[in-house]
Amino acid sequence: MNFVAIETSCDETSIALFSDNHLKYHTVYSQIPFHTRYGGVVPEIASRKHSEEISKIISDAKVKDISAVGFTRGPGLKGSLLIGKIAAHTISNYFNAKLIGINHLEGHLLSTEIDNDKIVKKLRFPLISLIASGGHSELWYVSGYGRYKLIGETRDDACGEAFDKVAKVMKLGYPGGPIIDKLSRQSVKTELKFTVPDVMDSYDYSFSGIKTQVAYYVRNLKKISKKKKIEIASAFEEAICLSLIKKLELAAIKYKVNDVVVCGGVSANSRLRELLLDKFNKIGIRVSLPDKRYTSDNAAMIGACMLRRFELGKFKNSVKLDPDLKIGSWI
Ligand code: KG4
């Protein structure tokens, strides 16, 4: 079975072609250079760039003989999602192929199953998944494909958002996550510490406080040297990573799972990966992470999710866009 997946939820325009579980073609066009100067994604620019690029990436993909087309129906930016949906709708009409709406966050979870150019059954259930991206910081108990229960989420900013805002305060550029990651790796000795307040008696997160702490700290510095930037970046990154891991560990213990999965843009973070492996190895819990190239938004992960739905033959075939779409069970 040949099928196509399209992802346009934020600032990446991406298409993937599959033949069964083989990823035959994949391209991601990133709009980052067009948003950098604004320090974040500008929705109007995002939808315009999607509409400029989408025909080109579809034509380059040389789509043929397909029986299904999937696209991200949410969560994401309304105008960006709409471009993907229109494109998918057009392809589906042209090829008389089934049209399928996919949840972007489920895509992130399933990105863990992309092994080079194949989708491989890797997830072992039950598991706890931390989805850590620019818009979400959520902990899910996952008992099987399509079986979800939300157990924690951020009360304010998402962790990726905190990376982006802190980078903006330090005038480092956008997106902040990869820049802070790179800076922190040049580690210098520092006593500097930032803290993430604990949301007591829950698996929820809160990242807006640390962003404000860093902003005040930076504001009080007359000049900010390269060394100081490295110190701030690594102290901030360390605090965020420890907070993400702490709740994940508590949830894994409470729900007695042997597996945890961390996915979404922030799961590319080197320090987070290092700390996760270290912590969970010690307590005998297996950690799965997507290959780094599939951590940020891409269409291959949308295709990975489509594939699991086909296999189970159970999907609510909703194609309605929903910018605030929540993960919901489909089994
Ligand atoms: O999943 P994603 O590509 O898009 C959303 O669905 O939001 O995540 C983007 C977020 C951005 O906030 C970006 O700064 C963050 O992921 N990010 C990182 C790293 N790479 C991307 N955060 C920390 N370390 C990284 N290496």
Ligand code: ZN
């Ligand atoms: Zn994403």
